[in-house]
Amino acid sequence: MVQHLTIGLSQSRTLSSLSLTLSALWQTTKQAAEKGVSILLFPEAYLGGYPRTCSFGTSVGSRSERGREQFLAYFKSAVDLGDTPEGACDDWIENKLPLNGDTGRRGDGTRQYLENVARETGVFIVTGVVEKAGGSLYCAAVYVDPRRGVIGKRRKMMPTGSERLIWAQGSSSTLKVVTTTIKGVRVVMGCAICWENYMPLLRYSLYSQGVNLWLAPTADARDTWEPLMRVVACEGRCFVLSANQCVKQKDLPSWIIPSRADGEGLGETLSDPLNPPKSSRLVGDDDHFVSVGGSCIVGPQGKTLAGPSWERDNDLLYIEVDFEDCERGRLDFDAVGHYSRPDAFKLTVEGLDLNPPP
Template sequence: MKVAVVQYPPVYLDLERTMERAVEIVAEAAAAGAGLVVFPEVWIPGYPTYVWRLKPGAGMGATDELFALSLANSVDLSKDGLAPLRQAAREHGVVLVVGYQERDGAVSGSTLFNSCAIIDADGRLANNHRKLMPTNPERMVWGFGDGSGLNVVETAVGRIGTLICWENYMPLARCGLYAQNIDIYAAPTWDSGDTWLATMQHIAREGGCWVVGCATSLQASDVPDGLPYRDELFGADEDWVNPGDAVVYRPFGGVAAGPMRKEKGLLWAEIDVAAAAASRRKFDVTGHYARPDVFTLNVDRKHKRPVTFD
């Protein structure tokens, strides 16, 4: 089975044009034989890197303005906001893992989440996971997710689960996925570099699964000229905002493809899904190595609403 890992930039903070680009990328990948297409963290409509770049206090007014723009360009599942990608998956018969910014239109309409959707080849939304713990200044943008999306789901290409960015440093969250007979572990992120790649390799060994890591490959020149505070955020002398480092690791740790650094396009990998289960003969972290007489993990997968009404 061929996996296509997306390392194209979005149209930053422009939902309509980014969605159009996503549909085009799915068509490109499917035409080249992809069975699975994986997009980076908050690829739709673009990771809010401004929260790391604006000064606290003095930059709060700019943060407010950029948040409003980001809110207006976020995906609302209550309005079937992923419909174009669900249709593309169904039309081309491919499975999608899509990092996106979710606007909770069913509750307040103002809270945003860092979410990751798994869309099956029939266009069905198989799972939606909200990032459990936004990292550092990300908490100025996103609410906290819950355990309702910590699922490994059966798809046309195998059993897939996802954790987002630094959730992958959370041992118990990882174990919650391993315990569901995972084949393909997708880790959309904004991170890159040797430390992140080492983490991806460790997970492939620890979980005995295929691991797909991907971040948005973005240059300053990819950011639209009309973005508020563009020059303040992305100086004229800056080139690569994020180098990407898309990578695929084999079960138990060998490199299958990548890392793809400072390039734009699709990273390709051929994977044998059945190799995941077979690799766990030596070390099955939630099977024969689990020691349930010593360790217990309970995962609360109920969806948490912030306010309930009788």
């Protein structure tokens, strides 16, 4: 049986409210469905937003009142998926947690909205979210199956740089892959968020579970990102989808830059380590890019199949692929099998079964 599927990603940016962003996600997913896309990835922190350039009024040993107000605004913009701070895993996925007595549900309805979009369009959706649980925020990615609804969620284990100020660390148990069968093709998906892709042992934990579709929602817009995705694809003999946002300064939330007259906060974009110098960096220039994108699709031999996409908002990348290319590639290399020397090297991960799913 032919093992072909069309996979894709959307280089979409967060809009000014959660409701508008969810509406845009629906429209983009409908468009992808019309193109025959079966699996669609959205960027890191797409729902809830990536607070690029914002310092939240902090320095070593000091926090400002204005920074606390910025965090409050960011916290309010985050998504409540109804999970617990420690992560309820299968109980959350299977809707076994207690409901809110007033609303009759858990969370703010975003989970149900995503499930409706997947069901109505027939597209398997994976999207980055900033999730609030208790008093903390988590950078996460949620897997939404058209038939079964939400079947998994990843929480980023190691936030990058200043992200550690605003995002808590997720559990290693969320590295568990998910499986689905689409048009007769069995897909094993694993997700590494942004610079988690630079963590060799984390990569190995996903390879060990037999992943054939690697999802890499990111905020890294440097031209060094695509080579990393090519390494991951070739190392894991898997297809890779990597989606980033493309954002201009004028698209940032007002609470990040409340006043452009005094220029406060603007200078941070000049040395943003996750954004390359592809456009002008004029302080106060609303049209300069604070993230230029760079989304791409890579095949299991390390060849870029689509992208990278630079300075294009709402860019939809998709391609039909043959998932048997993953097995073809393992003729000469299997990072966790015949090339791994398991007699000499072993990896264990707390709370995670590294065996491929049945």
